[in-house]
Amino acid sequence: MHAVRLYAFGAAENLTYEQVEDPVPGPGQVRIAVAAAGVHLLDAALRAGHRGPLPEPPALPTVPGREIAGVVDALGDGADELWLGRRVVAHLGFAPGGYAERAVASVDRVHEIPANLDFAAAVAMIGTGRTALGIVRCAEPGPDDVVVVPAAAGGIGTLLVQYARNAGATVIGLAGGPAKTARVRANGADLAFDYTDGSWPAKVRAHLGGRPATLVYDGVGGEAARQAVDLLGRGGRHLVFGWSAEGIGEGRGYAVEGVSESVLGPEMLRRAGGLRALELRALAEAAHGRLRPAVTRFPLAEAAAAHRALENRGTIGKVVLEP
Known part of the structure; x- marks a missing residue:
């Protein structure tokens, strides 16, 4: 089979597409002929050598x-034969192996894909979808809310916009450039602005007529988030x-009087209902x-290009590799 391997930390070009041995499922595992593999910003950080x-x-x-x-x-010892031939999706946790034509997963991490979902959408929901639902569990929007989403064209942002609109909130989405803001508007945001245009906060205030925002879902940090919090x-x-605009894990909060700031980490996400329960709900x-993930697709052989595009903010929605 073909897979993408990393031999040295560094640039995206260090990702090598090559032929490798097929993995063999161990006890309690299944092997999956991969049709779609998710690419996450954390993948790029780990590739660069960050922990x-x-x-x-x-x-x-x-x-x-x-x-x-x-x-x-293929099945490992103890795996139920009923899994053989089923369309499935799995989040492997911190165990890698997904950028390949075949990969193994523990049965307890596998979900059957609903019949009307394609593989790319299922991949988007198993990771990005569960995160979005964990986020809203920690800060539920309602019809009286004015919600600002600073990275509204990204994988999580796309779903947060939809969720908040479904809840009846007024939604303001921010994205970089006219193409992305057009997608945010088409996704259901009441207002969509290019965060590189410094006049956007004044335009929001004018539109709201003095009504303040009530909730900011901040996955980027940086100047756009600071302006949103204001x-x-x-x-x-x-x-x-998240803090993607300032570097992975650089928790640079910015307090505003009278505003409650919560930083969502992995443990809080688990407390928001448990990972498997969030995955099941996301797929449903x-x-x-009710939630429609946006997807940017790349061939598996172009994993390096996918990483570069993601890091350079050249993608919309979830980035997916397809063998």
């Missing part, structure tokens, strides 16, 4: 990738779940059409 939330960087060489969907084509009134909520929300 992120791991106790230590991954051992090299490694096949990156932690989110996969495809068809079960729109919050007393009693507003600022939920932080997509299957019923």
